[in-house]
Amino acid sequence: xxxxxLSTIAAGLVAAPALAQEIAPTQVAWEEEVAIPTPLTDAxxxxxxxxxxxxxxxxxxIACHQxxxxxxxxFHGDIGPSLDGVGARWSEAELRGILADAKRMFPGTMMxxxxxxxxxxxxxxxxxxxxxxxxxxxxxxxxEIEDLVSYLKTLKYQ
Amino acid sequence: MKIKAFLATAGxxxxxxxxxxxxxxxxxxxxxxxxxxxxxVTDAPAPEHxxxxxxxxxGWRFRSDETQALQMDDFDNPAFIxxxxxxxxxxxxxxxxxESCAACHExxxxxxxLRAELPHWNEEKGEVYTAEMYINDCRTERMGLxxxxxxxGDMKNMTALIASVSRGLPINVAxxxxxxEAWEKGKEIYYTRFGQLELACANCHEDNxxxxxxxxxxxxxxxxxxxxxxLKQAGLVSKHNRFRGCIRDTxxxxxxVGSPEFVALELYxxxxxxxxxxxxxxxxx
Numbered sequence: 019x020x021x022x023x024l025s026t027i028a029a030g031l032v033a034a035p036a037l038a039q040e041i042a043p044t045q046v047a048w049e050e051e052v053a054i055p056t057p058l059t060d061a062x063x064x065x066x067x068x069x070x071x072x073x074x075x076x077x078x079x080i081a082c083h084q085x086x087x088x089x090x091x092x093f094h095g096d097i098g099p100s101l102d103g104v105g106a107r108w109s110e111a112e113l114r115g116i117l118a119d120a121k122r123m124f125p126g127t128m129m130x131x132x133x134x135x136x137x138x139x140x141x142x143x144x145x146x147x148x149x150x151x152x153x154x155x156x157x158x159x160x161x162e163i164e165d166l167v168s169y170l171k172t173l174k175y176q
Numbered sequence: 177m178k179i180k181a182f183l184a185t186a187g188x189x190x191x192x193x194x195x196x197x198x199x200x201x202x203x204x205x206x207x208x209x210x211x212x213x214x215x216x217v218t219d220a221p222a223p224e225h226x227x228x229x230x231x232x233x234x235g236w237r238f239r240s241d242e243t244q245a246l247q248m249d250d251f252d253n254p255a256f257i258x259x260x261x262x263x264x265x266x267x268x269x270x271x272x273x274x275e276s277c278a279a280c281h282e283x284x285x286x287x288x289x290l291r292a293e294l295p296h297w298n299e300e301k302g303e304v305y306t307a308e309m310y311i312n313d314c315r316t317e318r319m320g321l322x323x324x325x326x327x328x329g330d331m332k333n334m335t336a337l338i339a340s341v342s343r344g345l346p347i348n349v350a351x352x353x354x355x356x357e358a359w360e361k362g363k364e365i366y367y368t369r370f371g372q373l374e375l376a377c378a379n380c381h382e383d384n385x386x387x388x389x390x391x392x393x394x395x396x397x398x399x400x401x402x403x404x405x406x407l408k409q410a411g412l413v414s415k416h417n418r419f420r421g422c423i424r425d426t427x428x429x430x431x432x433v434g435s436p437e438f439v440a441l442e443l444y445x446x447x448x449x450x451x452x453x454x455x456x457x458x459x460x461x
Contacts (some may be wrong), residue, residue, distance in 0.1 A: 081390040093391040097384050128383065130373045140429045141372050147424035150372075157372060 040160040043118075043135045052123045053111035057167075058133065058160035067162070068169030076157040077166060082129070087173060098129060103176040113170050117163050132158040201393065202386035203237035208455070211250055214344040220451035225351060228382055229396070234452050235404075238386070238395040239461060243407065246459040255336055255405035255457035258329075258412055262337035265330065271319030280318070284337050291342035291454050295443045297354040304358045304439055307335045308414075326434035332412040336403050339456030346453055347400050349446045358436075362444025365437060371428025377445075380422075397422070398449045399442070401458025408461060415442050 038061035041047075049055050057063075071077035073091050080088060082097035104113065116123050118133035133156045141150040158166070208216040218234035226232070236244060250256045266277040266284055281287065291307065298305035311334055312323040324331040351359050369376045380389065381397030388394070403412045416433040419441055423430040431437040 078390070093388070095388045095390050097387055097389055128375065128379045130375075138372055138374065139368055140370050142424065142427050142429040144427060145424055147420060147428075147430040149429040154372065 038161070043133050043156050046118060046133070048115065048122070049111060053109070053115040054118060055111040058114070058118075058163050061161060061164075063161075063164040063168035065165065065168040065172065068165035068167070071158070071162055071166055072169065075162075076132070077162065079166075085173070101170065101173055103173060105171040105173040106175070108170075110167060110171060113167050114163065117158070117166055117170075130157060132156060133160070133163050201388070203233045203395075206237065206241075206244060208234070208236055208244070208248065210248055210343060210455075216344055216453045216455055217346070218452070220346075223447065223450040226448060229448075232398065232449060232452055233385075233396055234455060234458075235395040235398050235401055235460065236455065236458060238393050239459075243459055243461050247401075247455070253405065253457070253459055254407075254410075255403075255412060255459065256340075258333040258405075259337050259340050259457065262330075262333035265334065266337065271321060273320065275319045277314065280314075285341050287338050288341045289345060291339045291456065292345040292347055293349055295355075295439060295446065296350060304355055304443055306439055306442060307338055308434070311335070327414055327417055329412075332403050332414055335414070336412055336457040339403065339454060342454040343456070344453055346451060347446060347449045349443060349450060351447045351450075355443060358440040358443050359447065361437070362440035362442070365441045366444055369426075370423055371426030373426045373428075375426040377422065396448070397445065398452060399445050400449045400452045401455040401460070403456055404458045404460045406460050412457060413460075415445075419445075 038059045040059045041056065046054055046058070047056060069088070072079045072085065072088055079085075079101070080091060080094045082095040084094040084096060084100040084102075086100075086102050088094070108116065112123070116129075119131040120127050120129035121131060135154045135156055138154065141154055142148060143150045203219065206218075208218050210216060216234075216236075218237050220232055222229045222232050236247060246252050246254070263284060269276045269279075277284075295304050295306045297303075298309075303309075308324075308326050308331055311331065315321040316323050324334075366377045369379065377397060380394050385394045385396045399415050399418075402415045402418070404418075405411070406413045414433070416435075416438045419438055420430045420433060431441075
């Protein structure tokens, strides 16, 4: 309650729009089954945070992908293709679709589905090895997906 | 549909382009001779039941030269401290009536050959048996002792001793007959994509061995070197412990060490190594 009150005051002060509207993983509108034209949140993406997520947290994209732009970081994996130039190869809607649920674009792919909450076998509580209790949350939040999409869009050149 | 077809082409082009960049580092070409006398075959034609793999490789072939060297001489192999401890336990009169392992089995060398064919069908018990299960039967039924924990130090030491006397013998576990059902169950587990990351053993160890996942050089996930001494953990690691770690890393609820699921998986994974040689206790990073 306190929080809500505070943010109302804050919003009032800067006359900002209401709290960010998000599209839940189960409510995503897919185009041609593989792409997502509408951003998952109406909050502005943070491209710098997108870059951080490439290497951290539940993103950890460079575990599987090489990215020249991130060559200051050690140990890029080579399970998936290099992401150099992905911003030119794919549209924003396609990149969002690949991040949210790569198995639609690439059936059977090893790439995890970062914005999906259903259809798993024996979901655990993060990396504890114990069963997950309660609702499954997506690997990345709507905001984090948008941050990553905005970063991937900067990768224009091979 | 049109978009999809176009995308497939674009994706293929991207894959080709990146192929040139990727460091395709498979197994190396090194030869493993232990103590200057035990020649160990570290690659072999894949057993017939493997559909997608032509050659099988020991995990040793994927490790750095420094880690490999530690396994080439028992004086350098940190696991042999534990093998020696197990030898002492083997000879000790620890049973409630003064029984020792040695009293029934003579030298540990009498176990030569066993490690190569485990897990196997135990006719009397009507179940697939691992080394741990045999050891605990001796303790409880013949020595009047409490069973050792599957992952206890004593147990890992003893399985390391039993493995060590079979080094250089080809892995040869049965896949049909009475073990068929367990083998099928193990195979199903191997190909199931567990957890929120939806990864199967096969994703890492069949489709991508030789590649890097972050800093890890993926091997075929063979078990011929188990129990292994892991430098990172500074201790022996059992097969089931390794399985549990790999499944945990998929953000899944794992099976427990010693569970029927892991015994079945142990059998199936061992059979993927039929033709490699017993190396345990091996050294890994």
